[in-house]
Amino acid sequence: MQVSTGLARLSRNERTQDALLWFVALHAHLAYSASGWVKLTGRQWRSGHALSGILRTQTFGAERIYRLAVRHPQLSRCTQYAVLGLECLFPLVSCTGGRLTRVFLGATTGFHLVTGFVMGLGRFATAFPAMHPAVAYTSTPRSHRAVAGRDDSTAGATALLVTAAAVGGAALMAYRRLVVLRGRPTSQPVVTRHGNTLACDVAGKESGAPVVVFCHNVASTSEDFAWVTEWLTSLTGVEVVTYSRAGYSASIRRARGPYRSPESVDDLEDLVRAVVPADRGVLLVGHALGSELARRAASRLSGRLRGLVYITPAHLTELRSSIHASAGNSRFGRTLSSTATWLRLGSGVLLSRPDWLGSLPKASQRSALAQYTDARLWQAAQREWSSIERELTDHSEPVEPVAAPALVITTRQAVDRDPREIPYCEELLRGHEAEHGNNLRVVEGPDHQTLLVDRCHAYEAARLIAQFIEETGRRGG
């Protein structure tokens, strides 16, 4: 702001001066309205508890004022909503031809003085009112002689650029949706009993080894397995199948009625029966919650199942207790829900590219980014997570024993973070036939995501899977 007003003072060109004053005034509009509207998206602000919550802290509060807020909660709420109204409605200064300028500038100055003394934010009391003269200048009707000849084209230029950026962003997101729905050129569709069309990819050569079928995590993509499948197909020659569950990537959910996770288990069973020849064995590999779906599908494929690999499996017991504690309103569920909402509203172009995405093979990055910034992935994840929350809350399903050996791959980070990680993995292994040998492997270094997307760690995971295939093949005769 100082730079803008300083340049305006130095410039001899009145149009340049007006452009710079408009810049300051529009920033003032943005500062108040953004602050207000963003607050409205927060639960504490909507419920009226935010102000008393801030006042109870020593950092931004004041003890006497906090006690007053506790004694008079209605007064506290009214003050909070008045501040919200003042901030959200600030653009009325310009929309009403300057009639409300004095009211808003007076009220906001008072607000800054109060927050300066109560919250210790004295800097706000000078910084924000310093923008007010520019607001008063630009909101005065052009018919007024004090602003005769004022150049207002900066406001138009800004509106034009905001619109252009919004349209450009929408076009990019539409293109990304096309990329998502088109899927990979090598994908083949499989229609399941629920009418869902799953996009699946088969790679590798036919051999005597079991076909390895990968099941991805919730809010994840089948591209996560790119390094693992590359290693397996190129170095061991086994045949691998990756697919996207209904609603993810190019897979379409056509099932009627509310989603329940057995639908995904049915889909996985149908996919295996459709893609893997009847005389071939199957090895299921699941990542995190994907491994739980694979475990449930295992009992249906018992005749053909050669083994099950859990990669950083989800702790159902822990999930159940955290879901109970959050009363079905878990942090993860809220993140999925809010991300899906903002993506549906078209702000996908603003979603930052996750760091791990750059670790994937170049060929998979574009598709993974398109899926990650598209609402479909998050909506599907939200649907799946809600179902998991409901199922874990409603009943405790006994873990059925699986008549096939298992391998659990977890990470040192998970073990260090949670002392229950090893006991949980061992409990999973106890649910499997032990005569062919069950394994627990801990990979040093990565977290549950980088274990798959980082090439070195993914190759290590692939090597463990290949070793498991070999061992089970040998023991099974």
Place this chain on the structure above:
Amino acid sequence: MNRLMLRGTRRVGSDSIVRWAAAAALVASVFAQHPHRSFNRIRRRDPWSLVPDYRFFAPEPSTQDFRFAYRTVDRAGRLGKWQEIDTTERRRGYHGVWFPNRRPEKAVFDICNSILLTAARVNLADIHQTLPYQLAAAFTLSNIFRESGVEEIKAFQFSIASVAEYDPEDVPDLSFVSPLIDPLSPWVATGQ
């Protein structure tokens, strides 16, 4: 002919450049105010923080203070008591116009917040490599140096507790405890 062409060509004046530059900067500022912190593509491309952040206390305000404390291990291996470093001041009337301690107070608040956010996503064995942790270690070390000197100290550690100071019903929560840190090489993992 030439005169006609010159007449038809509009010169791009300094005011035009300023106007469109201002409009572009405003557009970046508008789209950087997204309520969801993951939608921060513009901020990640703004290493000098030129784009202002107007999301004060939003969308969810912080409703807790941080208590920052440390303890030391002497050469004989004896563990000292936790000592709190009090950085926050109770509100005074003059804070509205004169509050120089606000800067260090806010810095410690932000560092504590960053450490808790970082600890949630980084392996604890690697946390010594992160900037907030290194700042907190250096801050603790400077306090130890001021209070008692570092000659007799073999190691130290710091902790962060969350509590709402003015709410008598709020129970302090120990949110983070660092591993033991060697004062001679505070940014190297000790593995303890």
